[in-house]
Amino acid sequence: MARRSDHTREELKESVFNAAWTIVAEEGFEALTARRIAKAIGYAPGTIYNLYDSMDDLYLQMNSKTLDLLYDRLSLFARASSKDEAAQNMKKMALDYMHFADENRAFWLMLFNLKVTEHRSDAGWYHDKVERLFLPLEQLLTPFYGDSQIKERKIATRILWSSVHGLCFLQETDKLILMTNQSSIEEMVNILVETFLRGIA
Amino acid sequence: MARRSDHTREELKESVFNAAWTIVAEEGFEALTARRIAKAIGYAPGTIYNLYDSMDDLYLQMNSKTLDLLYDRLSLFARASSKDEAAQNMKKMALDYMHFADENRAFWLMLFNLKVTEHRSDAGWYHDKVERLFLPLEQLLTPFYGDSQIKERKIATRILWSSVHGLCFLQETDKLILMTNQSSIEEMVNILVETFLRGIA
DNA sequence: CACCATAATGAACGATGTTCAATATTTATC
DNA sequence: GATAAATATTGAACATCGTTCATTATGGTG
Incomplete structure (x- = not known):
């Protein structure tokens, strides 16, 4: 389980955003999925929903x-x-x-x-x-x-x-x-x- | 199982198309799914793929x-x-x-x-x-x-x-x-x- | 150290498009 | 008319999706 003291909530939200941005830039919109983002930042899919509503x-x-x-x-x-x-x-x-x-x-x-x-x-x-x-x-x-x-x-x-x-x-x-x-x-x-x-x- | 002598292949293809058309007209594009079409014409989802590639x-x-x-x-x-x-x-x-x-x-x-x-x-x-x-x-x-x-x-x-x-x-x-x-x-x-x-x- | 708030998890749910072995039906052959 | 071949139809199964939420791990507090 990822340690939660590595970053603030806001930093984590930002890294989700950046990962998403990179995925779209490099692989296009179709490649942008919750699981793909989670994998990119080393977190579980559910974590994204702690930071974004959907x-x-x-x-x-x-x-x-x-x-x-x-x-x-x-x-x-x-x-x-x-x-x-x-x-x-x-x-x-x-x-x-x-x-x-x-x-x-x-x-x-x-x-x-x-x-x-x-x-x-x-x-x-x-x-x-x-x-x-x-x-x-x-x-x-x-x-x-x-x-x-x-x-x-x-x-x-x-x-x-x-x-x-x-x-x-x-x-x-x-x-x-x-x-x-x-x-x-x-x-x-x-x-x-x-x-x-x-x-x- | 639906009887296949009720219609020609072309007629069936047409009824798939018409069902799809009606669904979009009445419920919008988001409602258009293979299973939804199949249900509308009384066939199984797989049948659609005999008529359309995808x-x-x-x-x-x-x-x-x-x-x-x-x-x-x-x-x-x-x-x-x-x-x-x-x-x-x-x-x-x-x-x-x-x-x-x-x-x-x-x-x-x-x-x-x-x-x-x-x-x-x-x-x-x-x-x-x-x-x-x-x-x-x-x-x-x-x-x-x-x-x-x-x-x-x-x-x-x-x-x-x-x-x-x-x-x-x-x-x-x-x-x-x-x-x-x-x-x-x-x-x-x-x-x-x-x-x-x-x-x- | 014990406690508690909370961050992180990941299995589970209900969808999706699609496939394909199995089954039902029709047609052809004898 | 019975049997065999051909073909239409099926629906469970697969991989994927967004999303939920009980469970687990973590960090801070008294």
Whole structure:
């Protein structure tokens, strides 16, 4: 039996989380099971349930971290001092979203594993984190709207964000296979953003 | 033991399919199990495996039907005799896509259940059915492009299709909750199409 | 040292998809 | 019509899953 003085409760919870993270990173989401985690940290399966309510609870925590990482990435492009720069950064941001999805495929896909969303995510802190993802883009769209058009700007933000996401999603799940030309997906993102900005001008 | 002369092999396969379809329609995707189907048609679980290679095989057949139904719906708006009518029909088509997703939520969500796509879908007939979904929209976009811009038109089709899908997906998975205003999602689809068309003009 | 709170355990439960020897039914042969 | 071959159907069994909880091991306290 594992000794319990080796670590605090919080440290153990963290090591469960880290083990889970590594498993998904190295072997994909399908490999993430309670017994697999227990084996990785040298504990019994039951121990995990002393720290997390359920596996869904753990998934939710992992998604939370993924959302944080994504937010941090998108935030890097949020500042712009001119309309032109804003437009350029929007393209960079959209491209970076795709790259993030590509580099962190397993974690990104977990975000859309519906069982987790059905979990009703306690109170709404999870939804708040999702909502927060819109902010960097909304900031870039500010110069394109007047002070009295806050609602229009919010709507435009969500439309463009969803559009880029849709493109990314269909691409990443192999439903967009267009030409043999590999770069065409990045070309499409650029066209999307350019067309959208031309449309709201 | 169920008598085997009650039906041909093909009829039995069909009744498995229909039972599965009903279960998903009435109880959702989570309720769809081999034993549940067997119970519904009065056969043993093993029988299903005489007709389908695996449950994934069955899922794939069900997705195939969903894709057919969706294609039929979108096709209704594919014809237009003027640029204006084409633009109007594009909005109708986009809205209808959302309504389809809403009315057939469980089946529509099954399309994006990744385990199915990972199934690598024999040879490519499945991907062909996905590709076919772009055709109605591509037809409506024809008047907006010249004969020498076939590639541009194809790309635009996929961008707009993905965008509408992205909006629909985030809406249907409760990630877009904007205002209390329920109709705003339909408003967003309209704005999306209008903005896009203005952008390519 | 004895006591107690609690951390850790792992067998057990009810599910899942899937397999396959055994059995029931139909068809073919004499 | 009786018997043999072919085939459809079965359902117990296997490995796996998330989850529970009585039992056991551990660490701190009086």
